[in-house]
Amino acid sequence: MHKLGMTGLSITSSLLGFIASLLPVNSYAKEIVDPAAGFDKLWHEVMIDITIIGVIFGLIMIYFMFKYRRRNENDEGSQQQMSHLSSVGWAVIPVFMFLADDLYMAANGWQLYNDYRNVPEDAFEVKLEAAMWTWDYTYPNGAKTYNDLRVPAGRPIVLRMTSRDTLHSHYIPDFRIKEDSMPGRVTYIWFYPKEPGEHVVTCAEYCGMLHSKMYGKVTVMAEDDFNAWYMAEGNKSEQNLASN
Numbered sequence: 001m002h003k004l005g006m007t008g009l010s011i012t013s014s015l016l017g018f019i020a021s022l023l024p025v026n027s028y029a030k031e032i033v034d035p036a037a038g039f040d041k042l043w044h045e046v047m048i049d050i051t052i053i054g055v056i057f058g059l060i061m062i063y064f065m066f067k068y069r070r071r072n073e074n075d076e077g078s079q080q081q082m083s084h085l086s087s088v089g090w091a092v093i094p095v096f097m098f099l100a101d102d103l104y105m106a107a108n109g110w111q112l113y114n115d116y117r118n119v120p121e122d123a124f125e126v127k128l129e130a131a132m133w134t135w136d137y138t139y140p141n142g143a144k145t146y147n148d149l150r151v152p153a154g155r156p157i158v159l160r161m162t163s164r165d166t167l168h169s170h171y172i173p174d175f176r177i178k179e180d181s182m183p184g185r186v187t188y189i190w191f192y193p194k195e196p197g198e199h200v201v202t203c204a205e206y207c208g209m210l211h212s213k214m215y216g217k218v219t220v221m222a223e224d225d226f227n228a229w230y231m232a233e234g235n236k237s238e239q240n241l242a243s244n
């Protein structure tokens with residue numbers, strides 16, 4: 001009796017361990033898995049799959065249109081007799097074929113979502129306050145920028161976001177990230193800029209009259225350039241604090 005109870009307990013605990021391993025409990029990941037690459041991979045897979053499926057269905061439809069076309073005015077259709085088994089087979093087998101592909105995509109999507117939620121450990125954190133109609137960024141040393149998010153190349157960046165007024169959505173198409181910012185709540189997104197360059201930031205949540213004007217940029221700078229800029233801006237913000 002006692003022994004059975006212990007076995008039951010260990011099965012339960014290993015089952016719980018397995019379920020826990022599926023959950024995104026670890027919000028800080030050690031290795032960097034760039035979700036932008038995963039997004040593109042999954043996007044291309046979906047495109048390839050729906051193209052293949054679309055072509056197969058299209059060809060079958062065209063074949064049937066010709067094979068079963070009306071040949072003259074008096075042509076009347078005849079009902080094809082099908083066995084019970086083959087009618088069930090024709091319904092069930094294709095459904096499972098496409099369902100298998102769906103489930104495969106869903107599993108990959110689940111994994112990708114976890115990559116988006118797991119911020120790498122050494123990510124550089126910038127605070128973002130959105131407002132009608134501006135993006136205000138604050139850096140760890142007190143430096144501030146407006147509508148220009150400056151970041152070093154080669155380091156993951158995490159944005160901790162909120163809003164002063166209404167819902168906005170911080171969207172950087174090049175890095176495949178989009179997340180709402182809202183009053184009274186802190187949301188986050190992270191991305192991994194690798195090369196210096198400029199990228200568009202735009203608002204993806206209708207937020208009033210000048211929503212369409214709510215755009216800015218990400219300026220990815222070489223590490224040394226960024227450090228120089230960052231130190232200078234930090235000193236400025238210290239002077240401002242001292243003079244106030």
Ligand SMILES: [Cu+2]
Nearest residue numbers: 168203207214
């Ligand atoms: Cu907005």
